[in-house]
Amino acid sequence: MAKLLKMAVALGAAMAIAACGGVPPDAPQAPGAPAPAAAPAQPISPDAGSPPAEAQPPLPAEPAAPPLPPEPPTPPPSPTPTPTGRQAAGMDTTSIPATFPVTVMSADGREVVFEEPPERIVAFDSAVVEILFAIGEGERVAATHAFVSYPPETAEIPRVGDAFNMDIEAIVELEPDLVYVFFPTFLEDLDRAGLKALYIPSLSQDFRKVADNIRLWGEIVGSPNEAEQVARDFEGRVEAVVESMEPFGQGLSVFQDVGGFWTPGRGTLVQEVFDLLKLENIAYDIEGYAQISPEVIVDKDPDVIITGSVEAIVGESALSGVRAVRNGAIYVPPTDALSIAGPRFVEGIERLAQWLYPGLFR
């Protein structure tokens, strides 16, 4: 029971961290510039790295697409094609030299100095593992924790702990030259074992900072050019979504169920995605993650529901009258991209955007 209590406290603390420093609540209110010219054949969209065509919204029945935001019925005007996304990254490949030593501030106040790129990294975080693979440095990952599953190559990587434990002995045995952690619990133990540890908390607000993290790891492992390319791709694709959404005002209302009516409120990365896609979160009054009262779901009558299990929503008889359920507008994210603040986060945004506004995003 004590263990359970500890976990409850840890969870509470995690939620508190996620909750503090909430995103400013200014609702993106863009009445929309009038469409001056005829709509282009295709709205601007990231031309590179867009998800595969078979990414269909996994609806239970005929995908009755939710209505588009009401404001301008025509697709947004295409400004002069601005170089975004990979185009940009491809065009100005001004090579950045890898410079050492690199000094990184650890969140516990220590300066971590790298005289040369670390060869064997214990990366105790899904997002950082993804970043290292995305910039072509996945071979440096010597070990990780039990819940890392992307990219598929990680299946071969040794596991040295789970969400609550680190096997320090096993880590010492691997002789890593860097241990990265996203929570501080084991810093002292790592220090006592003579290991070089870097602690940076995982992102809980401003998902655009993923790009900065990508650049940071590029510097650490001595691949700044590759990192710059991945970071710009990330920024460009986010920007493309922002531009596509710009003419629209606040649109559909949304409820996201992460299990047992737990839902993200304001001050979460998910809320930022909702803001970006002009979705109105019915749980906006909640700070961080909490269990929402089902009465509120019925009362707010969301247009769209995002969930991991269609059955859990459809099986709830009280929700049968809710608009999203009646219209079959229930979205099951095809990947865990939106729950990991790594390079794929933007892919999660794009897929949700494609499902929400099929006319607007390819």
Place this chain on the structure above:
Amino acid sequence: MAERRVRSAPAASVESGRIDAVSARLVGLRYPWWRLAIGGLVFAATAVFAASQGSVDIPFGSVVGVVLSRLPWFELPADAKPTWNTILWELRLPRVVLAAIVGAALAMSGAAYQGLFKNPLADPYLVGVASGAGLGATIVLLTGVPLFLGGFNLLPVAAFAGGISAVAVAYSIARNSQGTPLTTLILAGVAISALAGAVSSLLMIRSDPELRPVLSWLLGSFISAEWSESGVVLVYIVPSLAVILGFARILNVLQLREDHASMLGVDVEKVKALLVVAATLATSAAVSFNGLIGFVGLIAPHTVRMIWGVDYRFILPMSGIVGATFLVLADLVARTVASPAELPVGVVTAFCGAPFFLYILRRRRAGVV
């Protein structure tokens, strides 16, 4: 004084009238029906109040109107939103009813366990029911076992299987040729609780970090209450509570030494087995859908006993009323105090229950009660 009277009673009298007589001499003859009636009225008022409050504001008049509209000669009030119908009939009322059933079941099981074990700390979770049910639920929530099987929620089934298995193991370990010594049964239950709790913890730290649903279940919540759940739970709870109530007189007699009860013709072993099974069944059913709601089974019977005395014929039903009222109120707090978010009801029962219980203890020490 009571002891002396029983000792003078002739041994091996099998007639039930004698049990009645001893029971009556122990606790007095008058049965305070009016107290039960007042308790019932207080409970009814609480339930109506709880149904009128929630995270969505609905005027009291509309609540009454919407609820009555299901009767043939009433119309839905003109000012009522259609969603109010859903909120009241599909969400709030099933919740109030289920909380009342679960509260009554936990409190009456608690009273039965305390009487049976003659142990003031006994509650429905004592013989391993809670940890066993918790383990069953954890297995379903965290391992590959599917949560739904053809649209049928497996969670309560697994919790129930876990709770019953834990008690069965404790009972079979404690049982010897002479009978089932209660101390051994309690110790076996405590050991099995520890084991099942450890396995649950192990599963949790070894599996996905998505622990929120498990935590919700372990802390208890009525958030997904449905009418059908009340129906399923009643199938187990009504017979169990009927058995417990039927043994009220014998529980009075059992407060003496067991050999004295035997002299009165009570088959103590059979009574113990029946009561343990009945109370366990009621508890497992009560926790299966809503998780481990603590404290109700402990404080409701003690409060009744401290205020109104020792007669189990009164303690059992009154505990049921007090438990139901308390849990309906606790759930009301859980769903409104942080609106639109919810708290686990188990947290509320402990937060409100513990200070109230300490207050009662204090008053009793001071001789006020």
